Amino acid sequence: MNSNSYITITAYYRLLMPYIMNDIGIEKCLYLDTDILCVHDIADWYKQPLHNMVAAVTKDATSQPGLRENKTCHKLGMKGTDYFNSGILLMNIPEYVKYDIGNKAIELCSDQKFGEMDQDVLNILLEGHVVFDESYAYNCGMSVRNSEVPECIYMVHFTGAKKPWKLCVSELKNGTMALFDQHSWKYSYYEVWRKYAKISPWREIPFDLPKNYREWRYLANMYFKTGQFRLGIEAYLKYLACKRDK
Incomplete structure (x- = not known):
């Protein structure tokens, strides 16, 4: 083999x-x-x-x-x-x-x-x-659109780069941007994941820090959207530095 x-x-x-x-x-x-x-x-x-x-x-x-x-x-x-x-x-x-x-x-x-x-x-x-x-009831991934979400979701699949244990999505939640996002159904499930993480045996494990310039950009955007401007600026500078060294 x-x-x-x-x-x-x-x-x-x-x-x-x-x-x-x-x-x-x-x-x-x-x-x-x-x-x-x-x-x-x-x-x-x-x-x-x-x-x-x-x-x-x-x-x-x-x-x-x-x-x-x-x-x-x-x-x-x-x-x-x-x-x-x-x-x-x-x-x-x-x-x-x-x-x-x-x-x-x-x-x-x-x-x-x-x-x-x-x-x-x-x-x-x-x-x-x-x-x-054919439905997404038992595998509702992050690319599923609001119009395709089944009446009952049994399993949510955090496909893509924005995993719920990463710092760059640690405060992702429903908000103003949900009004313009055709995938806004997923935000509440990030909150559900964090809820269970806090009561799990792994509750003391910190969120993963960004590993590339894209994740630093996601983190900066998250901080700006939640009003944490100093942290947002610091993360954005990290993003610029990582992108320069790419």
Whole structure:
């Protein structure tokens, strides 16, 4: 088996762990990315029958409408347009092992570079072998628009760069800017994440400091919007310095 440096360690775990689970008799597993917040009971999602399908999956949300259907699927050589987000996978372990999905995915990733890495590869390999959820109820990512938000959200997926544990979004909340943002539904869930973080075993862990010039700019904007002008100026100067050294 080959390896590829742009595939994350987490991706390897996700792709290979089903083989170990199969050896010890586990038949079903729900994989969740670490940037997911469960806000309602997801038992029904877990209990859904998979029959001879390899996995149950959810539609991928993107900032550009129709991107997956009109471009990505065609580029990947897929026959249909059901492109899923691999951050939530309800896996049928025996079927996964039967089709040797993990090893095939790693081999395919090693042969060429994909824009969405192992997610693209899993979409190629699992086409026709998944239960596909068209709604965003069990995977409401940050690119979902207000008009697309389901009546009940079960899992919020903090996709993109603005993770809730980063300092640059530590005070992100509903406000004036929400009036002009077609994704404003998400702000309240940043607050929910912070609420649970404060009562978790990790409550003493500080927010992550910016790691690049973009995050320093986000932090500066956040401080300015919340009236913390001195901190905003300091963060903006950091942004200019990082961008200069880029």
